[in-house]
Amino acid sequence: MSLFSSYNPKPHVVLFPFMSKGHIIPLLHLARLLLDHRATVTLFTTPANRPYIVQSLSDDDITIIDLPFPGNIPGIPPGIESTDKLPSMSLFVSFARATKLMQPNFENVLQKLPHVTCIISDQFLHWTLESATKFGIPSLGFNGMSAYSSAICQDAVGLLPLHESPDEPFTLTSFPWIKVTRNDFVYPFTERHPSGPLFDFITDINIALSNSYGLLVNSFYELEPQFMDYLNRESKPKAFCVGPLCLTRLPKMEPVLHNKCRWIQWLDQKLAQGNPVLYVAFGSQAEISSKQLTEIAGGLEESKVSFLWVVRKSGTELGEEFEDRIQERGMVVKEWVDQKQILEHEIVQGFLSHCGWNSVLESICSEVPILAWPMMAEQHLNAKMVVEEIKIGLRVERRNGIIQAESLKNKVKELMEGENGNEVRKKVKEVAEAARNSIKDGGSSFRTLGQLIEEIHLHN
Numbered sequence: 001m002s003l004f005s006s007y008n009p010k011p012h013v014v015l016f017p018f019m020s021k022g023h024i025i026p027l028l029h030l031a032r033l034l035l036d037h038r039a040t041v042t043l044f045t046t047p048a049n050r051p052y053i054v055q056s057l058s059d060d061d062i063t064i065i066d067l068p069f070p071g072n073i074p075g076i077p078p079g080i081e082s083t084d085k086l087p088s089m090s091l092f093v094s095f096a097r098a099t100k101l102m103q104p105n106f107e108n109v110l111q112k113l114p115h116v117t118c119i120i121s122d123q124f125l126h127w128t129l130e131s132a133t134k135f136g137i138p139s140l141g142f143n144g145m146s147a148y149s150s151a152i153c154q155d156a157v158g159l160l161p162l163h164e165s166p167d168e169p170f171t172l173t174s175f176p177w178i179k180v181t182r183n184d185f186v187y188p189f190t191e192r193h194p195s196g197p198l199f200d201f202i203t204d205i206n207i208a209l210s211n212s213y214g215l216l217v218n219s220f221y222e223l224e225p226q227f228m229d230y231l232n233r234e235s236k237p238k239a240f241c242v243g244p245l246c247l248t249r250l251p252k253m254e255p256v257l258h259n260k261c262r263w264i265q266w267l268d269q270k271l272a273q274g275n276p277v278l279y280v281a282f283g284s285q286a287e288i289s290s291k292q293l294t295e296i297a298g299g300l301e302e303s304k305v306s307f308l309w310v311v312r313k314s315g316t317e318l319g320e321e322f323e324d325r326i327q328e329r330g331m332v333v334k335e336w337v338d339q340k341q342i343l344e345h346e347i348v349q350g351f352l353s354h355c356g357w358n359s360v361l362e363s364i365c366s367e368v369p370i371l372a373w374p375m376m377a378e379q380h381l382n383a384k385m386v387v388e389e390i391k392i393g394l395r396v397e398r399r400n401g402i403i404q405a406e407s408l409k410n411k412v413k414e415l416m417e418g419e420n421g422n423e424v425r426k427k428v429k430e431v432a433e434a435a436r437n438s439i440k441d442g443g444s445s446f447r448t449l450g451q452l453i454e455e456i457h458l459h460n
């Protein structure tokens with residue numbers, strides 16, 4: 001039963017996702033959830049991101065408004081409106097900072113909209129808080145991270161300067177069972193005294209967030225209670241667990257299940273043959289060197305395990321001989337795939353993942369254990385959580401900055417065929433069940449979202 005059936009007018013929520021697939025996808029799921037809670041939804045984006053959003057949502061009830069993405073940004077080629085299209089992730093801060101130029105247009109449209117109950121925007125669009133404040137609208141931030149990563153970052157920040165070597169483990173004050181090194185963080189937090197453009201950007205985000213109404217966390221309370229409690233005890237604003245958002249079905253996605261693409265047909269064949277498949281993918285924006293790509297190819301080939309590998313950007317460097325050699329045992333895909341659909345295929349029994357938070361949640365919800373290979377952003381912390389905290393995965397071993405074929409082969413075999421793999425496979429099934437329960441009517445995330453909107457709606 002929706003908590004809003006007795007309210008009139010309905011709550012009206014404005015959503016503003018950051019222009020990056022890993023940030024848009026969860027907010028599309030949230031849009032759908034809000035409709036289930038009888039809210040109306042207006043979603044802001046830019047023209048180049050609109051087709052993906054329209055293709056994913058079929059709800060006429062969601063109004064999509066595009067604002068032009070700012071042009072003439074040094075280093076950003078014209079027409080690039082999403083981080084996965086950036087020539088290099090080193091342009092991230094310029095790209096994210098450029099979004100502030102959308103503020104006047106955003107406010108022009110915002111003031112003409114029917115009464116807005118609240119704005120939920122990505123933390124990277126921290127300037128939207130100023131707009132919300134100007135019009136007296138409560139604003140909630142979304143950061144796409146786990147409570148574990150947010151809490152550890154917060155707890156560790158004051159300890160970073162005390163440790164000379166980036167490899168030196170130190171114990172967290174609030175979580176004495178957790179040891180981290182500066183290398184578990186992303187640059188500039190790998191430095192003793194972090195500074196620079198990314199640091200300044202993150203500082204602006206944290207200031208805006210602490211002045212907003214709340215933080216929406218794409219997770220479920222039962223997965224990380226100590227870390228959610230820490231956020232609500234030690235920092236502002238209040239954090240609300242409303243996920244895993246990936247368990248929400250988008251109506252447009254459903255027909256895809258019946259219209260099978262070649263990799264799903266291939267997975268069907270593997271199912272018929274009884275050959276478990278390792279899914280290999282590193283999200284929407286990882287940058288992998290040619291040398292590393294060759295080591296991955298070697299490790300997968302030598303493992304003799306069946307695999308489906310989604311290679312983005314640099315896939316051509318593998319050469320045709322690789323695909324000839326692996327023939328039926330492996331498939332390399334260079335297109336954009338429906339990752340959830342792949343993970344949900346019953347023959348997929350392991351995921352070699354960069355541990356972007358959406359991938360971790362999608363893997364959990366599909367009962368697939370992870371072989372963690374963190375690359376950037378907060379992924380090292382996600383990998384730590386996966387392996388040490390919730391114990392649903394194993395981790396690759398890096399030597400001299402690279403994962404070697406031989407080592408990867410051994411880890412792949414351990415995950416897919418070994419005793420440790422069985423343990424984590426058993427554990428992920430338990431965690432998946434708790435995830436499903438949290439979003440059911442009456443579950444923790446379902447209640448939290450309902451109560452939150454009711455609270456803001458009454459407040460207005």
Ligand SMILES: O=c1ccn([C@@H]2O[C@H](COP(=O)(O)OP(=O)(O)O[C@H]3O[C@H](CO)[C@@H](O)[C@H](O)[C@H]3O)[C@@H](O)[C@H]2O)c(=O)[nH]1
Nearest residue numbers: 022025144283284285336337338339356357358359377378
């Ligand atoms: O071919 C593809 C590639 C990706 N995806 C989806 O794209 C999303 C990717 O998100 P994620 O796994 O989180 O990876 P990134 O795109 O790398 O995500 C960025 O954003 C995340 C959320 O803030 C962070 O946790 C990551 O560290 C950051 O790199 C997931 O929903 C995937 O299912 C597809 O559906 N098809």
